[in-house]
Amino acid sequence: MRFEGIETVRRILCVFPRYTSSFGTFEYAYPLTDGIQAFMPPQGLLLIAAYLPRSWQVRFIDENIHPASADDFAWAEVVFVSGMHIQRQQMNDICQRAHAFDLPVALGGPSVSACPDYYPSFDYLHVGELGDATDDLIARLARDPSRPAQQVVLQTKERVAMTDFPVPAYELAEVRKYFLGSIQYSSGCPYQCEFCDIPGLYGRNPRIKTPQQIIAELDKLRECGVTGSVYFVDDNFIGNRKAAMDLLPHLIEWQKRTGYVMRLACEATLNIAKRPEILEKMREAYFITIFCGIETPDPDALTAMQKDHNMMVPILEGIRTINSYGMEVVSGIIMGLDTDTPQTADALLQFVDESRIPLLTINLLQALPKTPLWDRLEREGRLIHDDSRDSNVNFLMPYDEVVSAWRRCMAVAYEPERLYERYQHQCDHTYSKRIKVPVSDEMKSWPNIRRGLVMMGKIIWKVGVLGDYKRPFWRFAWGQLRRGEIENFIAVTMIAHHLIMFARAASRGHQNASNYSIRLREAAVPAG
Numbered sequence: 001m002r003f004e005g006i007e008t009v010r011r012i013l014c015v016f017p018r019y020t021s022s023f024g025t026f027e028y029a030y031p032l033t034d035g036i037q038a039f040m041p042p043q044g045l046l047l048i049a050a051y052l053p054r055s056w057q058v059r060f061i062d063e064n065i066h067p068a069s070a071d072d073f074a075w076a077e078v079v080f081v082s083g084m085h086i087q088r089q090q091m092n093d094i095c096q097r098a099h100a101f102d103l104p105v106a107l108g109g110p111s112v113s114a115c116p117d118y119y120p121s122f123d124y125l126h127v128g129e130l131g132d133a134t135d136d137l138i139a140r141l142a143r144d145p146s147r148p149a150q151q152v153v154l155q156t157k158e159r160v161a162m163t164d165f166p167v168p169a170y171e172l173a174e175v176r177k178y179f180l181g182s183i184q185y186s187s188g189c190p191y192q193c194e195f196c197d198i199p200g201l202y203g204r205n206p207r208i209k210t211p212q213q214i215i216a217e218l219d220k221l222r223e224c225g226v227t228g229s230v231y232f233v234d235d236n237f238i239g240n241r242k243a244a245m246d247l248l249p250h251l252i253e254w255q256k257r258t259g260y261v262m263r264l265a266c267e268a269t270l271n272i273a274k275r276p277e278i279l280e281k282m283r284e285a286y287f288i289t290i291f292c293g294i295e296t297p298d299p300d301a302l303t304a305m306q307k308d309h310n311m312m313v314p315i316l317e318g319i320r321t322i323n324s325y326g327m328e329v330v331s332g333i334i335m336g337l338d339t340d341t342p343q344t345a346d347a348l349l350q351f352v353d354e355s356r357i358p359l360l361t362i363n364l365l366q367a368l369p370k371t372p373l374w375d376r377l378e379r380e381g382r383l384i385h386d387d388s389r390d391s392n393v394n395f396l397m398p399y400d401e402v403v404s405a406w407r408r409c410m411a412v413a414y415e416p417e418r419l420y421e422r423y424q425h426q427c428d429h430t431y432s433k434r435i436k437v438p439v440s441d442e443m444k445s446w447p448n449i450r451r452g453l454v455m456m457g458k459i460i461w462k463v464g465v466l467g468d469y470k471r472p473f474w475r476f477a478w479g480q481l482r483r484g485e486i487e488n489f490i491a492v493t494m495i496a497h498h499l500i501m502f503a504r505a506a507s508r509g510h511q512n513a514s515n516y517s518i519r520l521r522e523a524a525v526p527a528g
Contacts, residue, residue: 001164003135006053008142013076013103014045014172017083017090018063022512023361025064026179028498032462033179034454038064040182040231041175044082044109046168051130051160052138060172068094073101077145081122082109085368088118095121104147106137113201114370116153123147128156129187129202130165162187162207167217170224180265181226182233183217185209185247189235191269192372193293194305195334198235200370206239211250218254218262227448229288232266237290238278248281255286259440265289271309273318279325283435290322293332297351301339306372319355326434328426331357335409336365336395336402345405352413356429358422358492359499362409364391364402364513390513407507414503416469416496420476423492427480431488452486459493469500 019025019039030036042062049058059075061068073079079098083091088111098105099121107119108126116125124140126133133154140152175181188206189198221230238244255262264287272278272290282290295307297315302308313321319329333348352360367374367383377383382394395402412418442448463473473493480489505511 001051001160001166003051003053003138006055006138006142008055010053010056010141010145011075011077012049012052012056012058012080013068013072013078013098014049014058014060014080014082015068015072015094015098016042016045016060016062016064017081017087017094018067020086020090020512022086023363023502023506026495026498028501029179029494032455032458032494032497034451035177036179037177038062039178040180040233041168041170041173041178042082043168043182043184043233045080046170046173047130047165048080048082048108048134049169049172050166051134053142058169058172060169062173063090063094065174065177068097073098073103076101076103078141079103079105081105081107083111084109085111085115085118087111092119092121095119099147102147104141104145106141110197110201114197114368120151123151125151125153126156127153129159131156131159133157134160159207162209163213165209165213167213167220170217170220170226173224175221176225178226180228181221181230181262183214183221183230184233185214185237186234186239186243189239191236191307191309193295193307194373194376195365195368195371197368197370202235206234206236206243208240208243211247214247215250215254222258222261227261227442227451229263229265232264234267237266237268238272238275241275241278244278245281248278248285251285252281255437259442260286260437261440261442262286263288265291267291267293269309270294270315270318271312273313273321276321279322279327282327283325283433286435286437287327288431288434289328289330291330291332292318292322295332295334296337296339297347298337298339298344301337304339305337316355319357323426323430324433326430326432328359328430329355329357331355331360333360333362334365335362335406336391336393336397338396340395340397340402342397342401345409348409349412352422353418356422356425358419358426359495360413362406362413364406365393365395366391367393403513406513407509410503411507414499416472416500419496419499420472423496424476424479427485427488427492431485452490455490455494456486459490459497463493463497467497 025039049060052058061072081091081094095105104123106124106126107122112119112125113127116127124137126137133156136154186206186208188203190204192199264285268290270292299311302311322329367377384392384394390403464470477489
């Protein structure tokens with residue numbers, strides 16, 4: 001659905017702020033691709049763009065691809081911005097640039113919804129999800145697109161049902177320049193992990209889109225040029241298990257209809273391992289990756305952070321179960337917990353070896369507003385408001401020791417030999433369990449073949465010839481190429497290169513130790 005009843009015409013410039021270089025943006029892999037420049041299209045701004053009155057003209061700029069120009073600001077009547085806490089400084093910079101053109105700037109998204117006081121310079125603050133605040137903002141701008149005399153804060157009281165969400169305006173984005181496609185199925189999570197802000201922002205009762213909406217969005221992504229992988233950005237794909245089971249047959253049918261040209265990925269709690277009926281359907285729908293917030297292999301730490309559901313099944317057993325359905329586990333890991341000891345780093349590295357998980361997002365603990373962790377640390381006087389640090393938490397262990405342990409874990413876990421050994425295990429014991437999909441005409445098309453050849457050429461030249469970890473690379477590459485596993489070869493070597501290069505920079509202190517830190521560092525691959 002769109003906002004209806006507006007006859008005036010407005011020109012809206014939607015600007016998504018650039019990310020600081022981080023583990024999760026995968027920018028070291030971009031030079032090995034055929035022109036990828038950013039991670040995923042942002043759902044929020046593209047949803048708002050699709051909701052605006054049909055008569056309004058909308059231009060979308062992702063500053064991870066290229067910055068908004070003076071001509072963009074000169075064209076616009078109003079600027080919309082959205083982002084997360086880690087983009088706070090970049091969002092304020094966009095506001096300053098827009099104000100140089102005397103344009104009103106409206107800010108929405110998770111960061112301002114949690115902390116409106118972070119953004120005193122913006123003209124309009126949209127707090128909360130799509131709803132009556134959005135309608136109010138549109139009506140105000142329809143009447144008068146000039147800057148208000150003072151900041152206006154609009155808070156959503158009545159949300160638009162997700163079943164009424166429009167298809168995000170993917171056509172406005174340069175979708176071919178993204179590493180992954182993205183899609184949102186649900187909002188909210190039933191669990192209350194101490195460090196997580198999702199229940200505080202979006203509630204504990206997951207709200208969902210209909211299967212028909214998801215299929216329409218997948219069709220739109222294909223139409224706009226997305227190929228490869230699509231990531232379900234939901235807080236927990238199985239937050240509503242019945243709804244997930246209702247959706248999966250539609251995804252299976254869609255994959256059969258389209259020739260399995262998309263590989264799917266999602267986020268879910270580790271207790272999905274106790275749901276073989278869901279895992280089997282996910283395998284049939286060609287889900288190949290599940291991100292699980294394992295956080296720590298320490299049971300005492302899981303209890304302390306209120307993540308007991310990770311212990312419903314032994315962690316290593318749960319990982320092996322998910323792997324047995326052909327899905328690689330990606331894990332979130334947190335260091336700097338109150339339960340950490342000087343032996344924590346060694347225990348984590350042992351877990352990495354035993355789990356055979358190739359990709360673990362290892363972060364220092366960061367307290368986010370609207371979380372029980374923030375509230376507890378504030379009561380204890382342990383929040384540190386210093387943007388030059390990698391974490392805002394006063395750890396129980398000495399800060400320098402925690403950072404040093406993080407750097408050592410990054411260096412050891414992503415040493416090329418170790419990493420490629422874990423990936424080889426995945427090829428032999430996980431990827432081999434995936435369903436055999438047909439080679440569709442689309443996959444055999446010249447543009448797709450050319451794309452694969454370009455990436456293979458860049459990988460072989462930049463890593464296999466010019467790189468400094470050629471031995472583990474070629475040991476893995478020869479095995480995959482001999483068996484004709486071209487897709488595995490390309491996917492693994494691209495991701496592995498990012499992990500190796502990021503970890504090297506991290507171990508030298510040149511990368512943030514938390515994906516949530518707003519400490520500014522230059523991106524490895526700047527936007528052009």
